[in-house]
Amino acid sequence: MNDKTEELRDIFTDVTDGEETVTESQENTRGSLERDERSDADRLESVVQQMRERYEFETELSDDELIRVARAFYDGTSDVEIADELGVEAAEVFEARLSLHLVGEDDADEVDLAAIRDREEDDTTLAAEYDVSEAQIRRYRRVADAKDQSRAANDRYRDEFDSILADADLSERMTSDLREDGLEDATEGMETDVDF
Numbered sequence: 001m002n003d004k005t006e007e008l009r010d011i012f013t014d015v016t017d018g019e020e021t022v023t024e025s026q027e028n029t030r031g032s033l034e035r036d037e038r039s040d041a042d043r044l045e046s047v048v049q050q051m052r053e054r055y056e057f058e059t060e061l062s063d064d065e066l067i068r069v070a071r072a073f074y075d076g077t078s079d080v081e082i083a084d085e086l087g088v089e090a091a092e093v094f095e096a097r098l099s100l101h102l103v104g105e106d107d108a109d110e111v112d113l114a115a116i117r118d119r120e121e122d123d124t125t126l127a128a129e130y131d132v133s134e135a136q137i138r139r140y141r142r143v144a145d146a147k148d149q150s151r152a153a154n155d156r157y158r159d160e161f162d163s164i165l166a167d168a169d170l171s172e173r174m175t176s177d178l179r180e181d182g183l184e185d186a187t188e189g190m191e192t193d194v195d196f
Contacts, residue, residue: 040164057099068085068086069097070100073102079097098143101157103146
């Protein structure tokens with residue numbers, strides 16, 4: 001070592017309280033859309049528990065079953081199929097979904113929820129006006145309530161579900177697309193019809 005290098009080493013040692021090195025080991029981690037040390041299962045359980053504490057769930061389903069409902073909802077599974085899998089009625093799954101703020105696009109696509117939300121008439125009157133059954137009006141009102149509840153929480157819980165379940169699906173699709181694109185690039189121009 002020359003004098004300058006030794007002088008710099010001494011300054012470094014003084015500044016770092018005698019430590020010879022200050023480097024940290026690095027981890028090889030796979031990239032992700034969002035970094036969270038907890039597993040998806042832990043994160044889902046946390047969201048469901050927070051919601052159960054904050055809201056009065058009108059469902060008999062356990063936290064594990066509610067997580068299964070959320071996962072199935074993001075997989076595009078219908079309430080009837082989820083109900084068959086859990087051994088409960090489809091109405092129970094519907095209520096569980098709405099308790100979790102998981103409102104599907106087709107839950108009330110035939111009616112203006114904003115109009116129903118502010119109406120004070122009874123179900124019979126609204127059913128006649130909209131030419132639907134009273135059960136459908138009750139369903140629409142429940143959907144409107146769930147949307148209001150979600151909006152009042154700034155869609156925080158729905159966003160968390162999106163982050164865990166929709167982003168995981170997106171990551172999986174992107175990885176699959178990347179593999180396919182890489183394979184196409186690698187095999188581009190290769191002759192595949194070869195006689196031996």
